[in-house]
Amino acid sequence: MTAIESPRSPQRRSRGRTNTEMYAWLFMRVSGVLLVVLVLGHLFIMNILDGGVQRINFGFVAGRWASPFWQLWDLLMLWLAMLHGTNGLRTIINDYTRRDATRLWLKMALYTASALVITLGTLVIFTFDPNIN
Amino acid sequence: MSSSTTSPRSSGNIGRARLGGTLYRGREGMWSWVAHRITGVLTFFFLFAHVLDTALVRVSPDSYDKVIDTYKNPFVNVLELGLVGAVLYHALNGLRIIAIDFWSRGPKLQRQMLWIIVAVWVVVMVPGAFFMLKHSFEVMFGGK
Numbered sequence: 001m002t003a004i005e006s007p008r009s010p011q012r013r014s015r016g017r018t019n020t021e022m023y024a025w026l027f028m029r030v031s032g033v034l035l036v037v038l039v040l041g042h043l044f045i046m047n048i049l050d051g052g053v054q055r056i057n058f059g060f061v062a063g064r065w066a067s068p069f070w071q072l073w074d075l076l077m078l079w080l081a082m083l084h085g086t087n088g089l090r091t092i093i094n095d096y097t098r099r100d101a102t103r104l105w106l107k108m109a110l111y112t113a114s115a116l117v118i119t120l121g122t123l124v125i126f127t128f129d130p131n132i133n
Numbered sequence: 134m135s136s137s138t139t140s141p142r143s144s145g146n147i148g149r150a151r152l153g154g155t156l157y158r159g160r161e162g163m164w165s166w167v168a169h170r171i172t173g174v175l176t177f178f179f180l181f182a183h184v185l186d187t188a189l190v191r192v193s194p195d196s197y198d199k200v201i202d203t204y205k206n207p208f209v210n211v212l213e214l215g216l217v218g219a220v221l222y223h224a225l226n227g228l229r230i231i232a233i234d235f236w237s238r239g240p241k242l243q244r245q246m247l248w249i250i251v252a253v254w255v256v257v258m259v260p261g262a263f264f265m266l267k268h269s270f271e272v273m274f275g276g277k
Contacts, residue, residue: 029234032227040224043217048264053204053213058194061187078184085177092170113181121184124191133193 024087031080038077062130071125078121086114161244169226172219179216207269214265218258225250 047053064070089110097103189197203209229246233239239246 029231036224054268057198061190088173117184120188124188
């Protein structure tokens with residue numbers, strides 16, 4: 001039987017231990033604050049401001065991405081939201097999976113899908129061509 | 134530690150009212166956490182679809198416009214309102230979590246802060262729903 005340490009025993013730090021989880025925790029808060037501005041701003045402009053979703057079409061996107069400001073906005077939002085969401089789902093997978101193999105495969109699927117979407121989104125922002133066709 | 138700890142509920146003299154301020158499980162603290170997870174997962178799955186539909190601008194203006202037209206359908210419009218509501222809750226509750234973590238009085242005021250963000254959510258969503266659904270109403274019930 002393994003003995004459980006008393007709650008107030010001094011913390012033991014095993015060698016080679018890293019602070020990855022602390023940085024992940026901190027990233028959720030820092031990216032969260034930025035996303036509040038980026039995403040709520042995006043939702044307000046796209047869904048509420050003059051006409052909302054009804055006015056969105058290819059020309060509307062072309063007009064916005066003509067400006068480096070909105071390109072940067074969307075790029076930052078894409079990366080932060082994807083990383084924030086991926087880390088959130090990683091936490092949920094860690095919480096609810098019981099078998100090591102299930103946990104591993106779910107996370108592999110998550111990381112693969114996230115990497116693909118981040119890459120695709122980034123390429124779309126940088127290679128956008130308003131004169132396509 | 135072999136003796137079983139007596140649960141607060143079994144000692145009859147502590148009433149429900151007193152437990153209200155101390156219990157986390159099954160109360161505001163837990164339910165706000167459950168809602169945070171559900172709204173987060175929902176938003177993340179939508180984000181996948183949304184990056185893919187936007188990527189159609191690299192295919193052709195026509196294919197992009199065609200898919201974006203589904204967002205303008207009144208039924209999908211209601212789903213969008215749900216998404217906005219989910220994101221807004223997640224954003225406000227996220228700020229509440231940051232306050233709990235970094236503000237010295239945060240943990241003590243977590244319940245009050247939850248009711249504050251619920252109030253803010255309602256105040257933002259009422260005009261938000263009006264502007265988001267306005268066009269759909271006009272399409273469905275005449276006017277336009």
